[in-house]
Amino acid sequence: MPFGYKSMVSPFVIPIFIAHQGCPHQCLFCNQRSITGAAEGMVTAREVRETILGQLAWPRRHPEAPVQVAFYGGSFTGLTLARQRELLGAAQPFLAAGQVQELRLSTRPDYVTPEIAGFLRMQGVGIVELGAQSLDDRVLADSGRGHTAAQVRTAVACLKEAGIQVGLQLMLGLPGDCPATALAGGRRAAELEPDLVRLYPCLVVSGSPLAELYRQGRYQPLSLLRAVALAARLRAIFEAHRIPVVRMGLQPSASLEKAVLAGPYHPAFGELVLSRLFFKQVRAVLFARSSGQSHRLSLAKADESIYRGRGNGNVKRLTALGLLEGVETVFTPGQPRQSVVLTQVAS
Numbered sequence: 001m002p003f004g005y006k007s008m009v010s011p012f013v014i015p016i017f018i019a020h021q022g023c024p025h026q027c028l029f030c031n032q033r034s035i036t037g038a039a040e041g042m043v044t045a046r047e048v049r050e051t052i053l054g055q056l057a058w059p060r061r062h063p064e065a066p067v068q069v070a071f072y073g074g075s076f077t078g079l080t081l082a083r084q085r086e087l088l089g090a091a092q093p094f095l096a097a098g099q100v101q102e103l104r105l106s107t108r109p110d111y112v113t114p115e116i117a118g119f120l121r122m123q124g125v126g127i128v129e130l131g132a133q134s135l136d137d138r139v140l141a142d143s144g145r146g147h148t149a150a151q152v153r154t155a156v157a158c159l160k161e162a163g164i165q166v167g168l169q170l171m172l173g174l175p176g177d178c179p180a181t182a183l184a185g186g187r188r189a190a191e192l193e194p195d196l197v198r199l200y201p202c203l204v205v206s207g208s209p210l211a212e213l214y215r216q217g218r219y220q221p222l223s224l225l226r227a228v229a230l231a232a233r234l235r236a237i238f239e240a241h242r243i244p245v246v247r248m249g250l251q252p253s254a255s256l257e258k259a260v261l262a263g264p265y266h267p268a269f270g271e272l273v274l275s276r277l278f279f280k281q282v283r284a285v286l287f288a289r290s291s292g293q294s295h296r297l298s299l300a301k302a303d304e305s306i307y308r309g310r311g312n313g314n315v316k317r318l319t320a321l322g323l324l325e326g327v328e329t330v331f332t333p334g335q336p337r338q339s340v341v342l343t344q345v346a347s
């Protein structure tokens with residue numbers, strides 16, 4: 001079954017970072033400043049307006065795509081109501097003029113109540129991403145999150161009740177976590193039926209409490225191989241529930257690369273996960289073919305790199321398994337992504 005997620009047209013997102021604003025917590029893994037590269041200043045309504053105007057002025061590849069203004073990087077609903085009004089209010093003229101279709105923001109699960117959800121909806125917020133990180137209370141406590149899994153469930157219910165789409169951000173390899181707990185958490189998260197999911201491997205970034213634990217040998221991050229394998233299994237869980245995983249791995253940036261001290265960072269983390277999943281998909285099809293016959297394996301041209309894998313690793317593994325004997329592989333432009341078509345050809 002194809003595992004890719006395709007929306008009709010991806011929205012054009014105008015990001016506005018509000019680093020650490022509204023958040024009095026200190027999760028062990030977090031140092032927002034080093035991840036976003038943003039200074040801890042107060043984003044003003046004027047800056048929001050200027051950012052939107054600036055982004056709208058650029059020619060867009062898909063002008064028909066809906067425009068979203070996204071407040072990322074902090075716990076938006078932890079801001080005072082006046083600040084929330086100020087920031088969301090700056091986007092209202094663009095919503096009213098039809099230049100922006102929707103607002104989205106991220107926040108903590110314990111900062112969402114029915115009243116807050118109703119207020120956000122009234123302000124044109126269509127999507128709220130919850131930094132859930134885990135659905136396991138012990139992992140949440142060990143990571144210094146300061147909220148429980150029950151609060152994640154309550155927040156999801158409040159947002160859905162208000163008619164707001166819900167995104168869940170989950171982290172792999174947190175302190176106290178293990179693959180079994182992470183997969184159980186993934187299944188619990190899928191049961192909440194979020195509209196989208198993001199998966200991030202836990203990284204050790206400078207200036208975070210986790211960096212100190214790592215230095216003391218009290219925290220060991222996942223290897224890249226294990227993180228990719230775990231992300232692939234989680235993604236498969238969400239795919240089985242038809243929940244799109246819209247991102248795997250943090251957005252690469254110079255400031256992030258400078259800040260990462262250890263952990264499974266890779267600029268193309270998501271591609272590594274897709275490549276692992278695609279390998280399994282192709283392998284299953286090739287295993288099922290009748291032996292002694294010649295076949296043509298047709299894959300989408302756009303999938304050539306995830307089929308091959310890093311260093312042509314997937315092809316080497318399929319060859320070592322003897323699965324490519326008598327198989328001609330072709331990459332077909334226009335073939336649907338992540339589809340595998342095997343046809344018998346005359347010998």
Ligand code: SF4
Nearest residue numbers: 023025026027030074
């Ligand atoms: S709640 Fe979010 S912003 Fe606050 S410390 Fe934790 S990860 Fe960082």
